[in-house]
Amino acid sequence: xxxxxxxxxxxxxxxxxxxxxxxxxxxxxxxxxxxxxxxxxxxxxxxxxxxxxxxxxxxxxxxxxxxxxxxxxxxxxxxxxxxxxxxxxxxxxxxxxxxxxxxxxxxxxxxxxxxxxxxxxxxxxxxxxxxxxxxxxxxxxxxxxxxxxxxxxxxxxx
Numbered sequence: 001x002x003x004x005x006x007x008x009x010x011x012x013x014x015x016x017x018x019x020x021x022x023x024x025x026x027x028x029x030x031x032x033x034x035x036x037x038x039x040x041x042x043x044x045x046x047x048x049x050x051x052x053x054x055x056x057x058x059x060x061x062x063x064x065x066x067x068x069x070x071x072x073x074x075x076x077x078x079x080x081x082x083x084x085x086x087x088x089x090x091x092x093x094x095x096x097x098x099x100x101x102x103x104x105x106x107x108x109x110x111x112x113x114x115x116x117x118x119x120x121x122x123x124x125x126x127x128x129x130x131x132x133x134x135x136x137x138x139x140x141x142x143x144x145x146x147x148x149x150x151x152x153x154x155x156x157x158x
Contacts, residue, residue: 050140052150057141070154081121086153109146
């Protein structure tokens with residue numbers, strides 16, 4: 001049963017990523033490292049309440065489409081940076097280009113979802129992560145994401 005649900009969620013994510021009915025984006029700043037552009041329209045991403053497991057949160061929110069996330073096998077994206085923030089978070093906070101207000105990795109994760117253009121990891125395009133994600137995640141879901149990611153030190157971190 002859970003495989004059917006995962007299959008449906010992945011199908012929905014792929015459907016949201018289709019490009020045929022959208023005008024082409026011409027800005028190279030929205031292209032991923034491979035040159036492809038990913039656009040997730042807000043109406044295609046369901047509200048995530050936080051009652052879901054962390055695995056379900058990442059799947060339903062569409063994080064797996066753009067990011068590699070340790071412990072989440074479906075997360076093989078390459079448009080956004082890997083999310084092993086237990087290893088990379090402090091380095092990002094200390095980056096001279098960082099202009100955010102977060103003081104901890106936990107705060108950085110939340111800030112990165114709510115205000116994604118505060119800091120863009122070098123080597124990744126700006127204005128790619130949708131600014132509306134904060135409106136699709138409950139406070140509980142965002143807390144679960146931050147708690148999970150600040151502990152990840154997997155090899156798939158940057």
